[in-house]
Amino acid sequence: MSWQPEVDELKRLERLAxxxxxxxNVAKHHSRGKYTVRERIDMLLDTDTFHETGALAGKxxxxxxxxxxxxxxxxxxxxTGRINGRKVVVGADDFTVRGGASDGGILRKQVYSELMAGELQLPMVRLVDGTGGGGSVKSFSDINATYVPVNPAWDHVVNNMGKVPVVAAAIGSVAGLGAARVAASHFSIMIEDTSQLFVAGPQVVKHGRGYDVTKEELGGADVHRSSGAVDNIVQSExxxxxxxxTFLSYLPKNVWELPPYEKTNDQVDRKDEDLLSAIPRNRxxxxxxxxxxxxxxxxxxxxxxxxxxxRGTVTGFARLYxxxxxxxxxxxxxxxxxxxxxxxxxIERxxxxxxxxxxxxxxxxxxPGMVIGVEEERKGTIRKGVRAVSAIYQATVPMIEIILRKVFGVGGAGMINGHGLHQRYAxxxxxxxSLPIEGGVQVAYRRELEESENPEQLLNSLMDDMEEIRSPFRTAESFGIEEIIDPRDTRPLLCEWVDDAYRLLPQLLGPSSHTMRP
Known part of the structure; x- marks a missing residue:
């Protein structure tokens, strides 16, 4: 007597799932140009590596x-599954069942996915397509009461930000907790014309604020391209x-491991001739x-x-040798x-x-420093700038500065911790x-210029005198800058630096002293 009947029933239920x-509903989903949740998982992961947990959960x-x-x-x-051979946890919404709202699902599965990523110390990938929150007010009828809302799994969500890489993609209209799950990540993506992201959808906004807007107008790619709510906008799933x-290929599986090395055929001693004239002589x-x-x-x-x-700051990942x-x-x-x-x-993030x-x-x-003006003052730029500088000063990872041109003011001074070894090349x-000379001369010599019979001639004379003083070689004479280099030597020197950096990294492994926030 075997358990074959039960195994057969298990297989039947899995087929139903x-x-x-x-x-x-699947046909309707496809008609919108969208893949189903299972198709998405198959496309994301290495072939035949997805191992599902909780397939029999449902009604x-x-x-x-x-x-x-x-x-x-x-x-x-x-x-779990594998991406480029490395194991990850995947949690994905199925919009074909109740539009991804939690009143059509079992929240414990979402909580379990976050717990799994944290406990197994594996990257977390969220494919978000729906609200993922409390569902509609119709659910109150089912329980015959309202309830004080709780963000499910949020303790794990917050903890995972300081332990494992977290990636989130909005692959449809996401609102409320669904939108929060996208934002609560290290890297987030939206899809042009397919994704919309908002705190609440158009109907709620219409009743609550009186705005009559479409989903695209409220939270489409054009809204969030520069809002900072998501990192990148793409054209397709x-x-x-x-x-x-690609994002995960630069990161370790968790904070206790080193970032992954990838063999390259690019040469350490490559020197690109174009670098010599990359910076115009006209400042x-x-x-x-x-x-x-x-x-x-x-x-x-x-x-x-x-x-x-x-947009004035460019950030991202790359490789050196x-x-x-x-x-x-x-x-x-x-x-x-x-x-x-x-x-x-x-910069801070x-x-x-x-x-x-x-x-x-x-x-x-x-x-050149922090941008000046009334608008920037109203935005509290000084506080946000100080937070960026503080993040740089608090960082203990190896950091190197390549000075291409300007270093002025609090902003310029804060681009590296100047009180440590602060390796840098200019x-x-x-x-x-402290200030750009062009504007600084007019401020410093304002009275002399006002009293001069020929202020333009005096200004030109002062600028000529300053031109010699501002030479970086004058700074190098007093060891105010450690090294001035041929721009073509930048790559070889950085490749040497990165070798030292990775030799030191093992002693820094583990959680950071301050948990990463979205």
Whole structure:
């Protein structure tokens, strides 16, 4: 006598679970150009590596013999799988069952996925498609009462931010807790024309605030491209999954492991001739920072995050001779690369991300300081700028500064912890001080200029005198800058630095002294 009948029933129930919300709902889902939750998981993970947990959770009806007649699975799938051979936890909403709302599912599965990631010390990937919250007010009728809301699994969500990489993709309309689950991550994605993200949907907004807007107008890609609520916008689900795989390839599985090395054929001693003329001699002319980054880091290794938020600062991951690093750089095309409230928040979050997972940071500095003006004062830029500087000073991961051009004011001074070893190299185009000389001379010599019979001639004379003083070689004479280098030597020197950095990293492993926040 065997247990074959029970095994047969198990297989039958699993087949019912794989039908998700039924053929009609699946067809409707496909008609919107969207994949089902199971198709998404198969596309994201390495082939045949998904091991599902809780497939039999759901709602069943029984016949007179006590056998399951109909079965509606919970609208949340969870399990483990592999991405590029490395194990991860996946938690994914099934929109074909009650639109992803929790009144159509079992919240314990969502909680369990977060617990699994934390306890197994594995990256957490969330594929969010629905509210994922308390469902509609119709659920009150089922329990004949209301309730004080609780964010399920939120203790695990917060703890995981300081322990394992967390990635979230909005793959449909997400609101309330669903939107919060997207934001509570180290890296988040939306899909153009497919995803919308908002605290509450258009109908709630219409009744609560009187705004009559569409989903796209309220929380589409055009809204969030520069809102800072998500990191990257992509064109398709396939591109979203590819970015998830790429993001995770730079990070360790948890804070107790080193970031993964990846063999490269790029040479340590590669010296790109174009770097010698990359910075214009005219200090007012901008240049394309991303082209410089491509010439310094390993070929095809750059992965940018948050391109359209805080646009004056560029952040992302790259590799140096196969070793993952974080990079920051100013974009002189955007307010000369100065620190705005938004770019300051971007720096703070990115440095904390690198600190959490022990990625060394390369900072390419052309920083005129915090952006000035009435609008920036109203945004509290000084406080946000100080938070960014504080994040840099609190970081214990190896950090190196490549000074490309400007270093001025509190913002420029805060691009590296100047009280430590602060390894840095300056290009011959370096230009620094408490204030830019062009504006500083007019302020410092205001009275003389006002009293002069020929203020323009006096100003030109003062500027000529200052031009010699501002030479970076004068600073090097007093060891105010440790090394001025040929720009073409940047990659070889950084490759040597990253080797030292990874030799020191093992002693830094473990949780950071301050938990990473979204």
């Amino acid at each position: 794989h039908q998700m919300g039924g053929a009609e 069943a009806t029984y016949d007179e013999d006590g056998k399951v007649k109909e079965f509606q699975p919970a609208n949340f799938l969870l399990g 396939e591109e979203a999954f590819e970015q998830i795989r 007012r002319r901008p240049y394309k920072i991303r082209e410089i980054l491509e010439k310094v880091f390993d070929h095809a290794s750059l992965f940018e995050m948050g391109k359209y938020y805080g 196969g070793y993952p690093v974080g990079y920051m750089a100013s974009d002189p095309y955007i307010l000369a690369g100065g620190l705005t409230a938004e770019s300051s928040e971007k 990115f440095v904390d991300l690198c600190q959490t997972f022990h990625l060394p940071i390369v900072n390419f500095v052309d920083q 290009w011959p185009s370096g230009d620094w001080g």
